[in-house]
Amino acid sequence: xxxxxKRFREYLMTGVSYMIPIVVIGGVLIALSIALSGVQExxxxxxxxxFLTKLMEIGSASFSLMVPVLAxxxxxxxxxxxxxxxxxxxxxxxxxxxAGFLGGIIAGLIAGYIARWIKGWKVSKSIRxxxxxxxxxxxTSLAVGLLMLYVIGNPIASLMETMTxxxxxxxxxxxxxxxxxxxxxxxxxxxxxVNKVAFMFGSAMIAEGVYTVMGPVAVAICIPPLAMGVATLxxxxxxxxxxxxxxxxxxxxxxxxxxxxxxxxxxGDPLKVIPSIVTGSAVGAAIAAIGKVGDxxxxxxxxxxxxxxxxxxxxxxVLVGVGVAALMVNFLKKEVSAEDDEQEDMGIDA
Numbered sequence: 471x472x473x474x475x476k477r478f479r480e481y482l483m484t485g486v487s488y489m490i491p492i493v494v495i496g497g498v499l500i501a502l503s504i505a506l507s508g509v510q511e512x513x514x515x516x517x518x519x520x521f522l523t524k525l526m527e528i529g530s531a532s533f534s535l536m537v538p539v540l541a542x543x544x545x546x547x548x549x550x551x552x553x554x555x556x557x558x559x560x561x562x563x564x565x566x567x568x569a570g571f572l573g574g575i576i577a578g579l580i581a582g583y584i585a586r587w588i589k590g591w592k593v594s595k596s597i598r599x600x601x602x603x604x605x606x607x608x609x610t611s612l613a614v615g616l617l618m619l620y621v622i623g624n625p626i627a628s629l630m631e632t633m634t635x636x637x638x639x640x641x642x643x644x645x646x647x648x649x650x651x652x653x654x655x656x657x658x659x660x661x662x663x664v665n666k667v668a669f670m671f672g673s674a675m676i677a678e679g680v681y682t683v684m685g686p687v688a689v690a691i692c693i694p695p696l697a698m699g700v701a702t703l704x705x706x707x708x709x710x711x712x713x714x715x716x717x718x719x720x721x722x723x724x725x726x727x728x729x730x731x732x733x734x735x736x737x738g739d740p741l742k743v744i745p746s747i748v749t750g751s752a753v754g755a756a757i758a759a760i761g762k763v764g765d766x767x768x769x770x771x772x773x774x775x776x777x778x779x780x781x782x783x784x785x786x787x788v789l790v791g792v793g794v795a796a797l798m799v800n801f802l803k804k805e806v807s808a809e810d811d812e813q814e815d816m817g818i819d820a
C-alpha cells in the first residue's frame with residue numbers, strides 16, 4: 471500500500487513539475503498587467519493599455535495550458551510517451567467542461583492507466599511498431615474523451631447548479647455562515663467549478679448593490695496562494711526546490727487575487743494542502759463578514775483595496791487566514807528528503 475501511494479505521488483509530482491513554469495509564466499504576466507492597470511468599482515480588473523493587454527493575452531495563453539500540461543505529464547509518468555497525447559487531450563477537455571485542475575488530475579490518471587493497459591496487449595509483430603504512435607494514443611484519447619464528456623461533465627454541471635441554488639437559498643441572512651461556505655468553496659479547487667460558483671454568486675450580488683458578499687470572497691481568493699508562498703518561507707525544508715520557486719510566484723499571484731497560484735502545491739499534495747487552504751480561506755472570509763468588509767469590484771486580493779469598504783478588517787482577515795493556512799499545512803507536511811528533491815529537479819530537467 472505504501473509503495474502504491476508513493477508511486478501515485480510520483481505521478482502527481484511529475485505533472486506538477488512540468489506545470490509549474492506554465493503557472494509562473496501565466497500568473498506573473500497576468501498579475502503584472504492587472505497591477506499596472508488596477509481595478510475599477512463595479513468592473514473589476516480593467517486592462518486597457520495596448521502593451522499590458524498583450525501581456526494579459528500571453529499570460530492567459532500560458533494559463534490555458536496549465537491543466538492540459540498537468541494531465542499530459544501525469545499520464546506520461548504512468549504510461550511513458552504513449553500516454554502523453556491522450557493526457558493532453560483529456561486536460562483540454564477538462565478545461566472545456568470547466569472541471570478545473572481536479573478534472574485535469576482525473577483525466578491524466580485515466581489516460582495514463584488506459585494507455586498502460588493497452589501497452590500490455592499482445593499484438594502481432596506487424597502492428598507493434600505503430601502501437602505507441604497510433605493505436606495507443608488513438609484508443610486512449612477516444613476513451614478518455616468519452617469519459618470526460620459523458621461521465622464526468624454532466625455531474626459537474628449538475629453540481630454547479632445545485633451549489634448555486636444552495637447559495638441563493640442561504641441569502642445574506644446569516645452573513646458569517648455564508649462567508650464560511652463561500653470561502654471554503656473559493657479555496658477548494660482554485661478556479662474550478664466549485665470556486666466559480668462562489669465567485670459568480672459574489673459578483674452577482676455586486677450588481678444587486680450588496681457588496682458585503684463579495685468582500686469575504688475577495689479575501690478568500692488571495693489566501694491560498696499567499697499562504698503557500700508564506701509556508702515555503704516559514705518551513706523551506708518541507709518543500710522541494712521547485713516548490714520553493716513556485717512559492718515566490720504564488721506570493722505575486724496572491725497579491726493580485728489569482729487563486730490558481732496555489733494549484734501546483736494542491737496538485738502535488740492534495741490531502742494536506744487543500745484542507746489547509748480551505749480552512750484558512752473560510753476563517754479569513756468569516757472575519758471579513760464579521761467586519762462587514764465590502765468589495766465593489768468582482769475581483770479579489772490586496773489589489774482591490776481601493777474599492778473595499780473597511781480596509782483595515784480586509785487586511786486583518788487576509789493576514790489571519792494566511793497564517794492559519796500556512797501554519798496548518800506546515801504542521802501536516804513532513805520534511806522533503808534530498809532524494810525526492812533531486813528526483814523532482816531531474817523531472818524538470820528531463
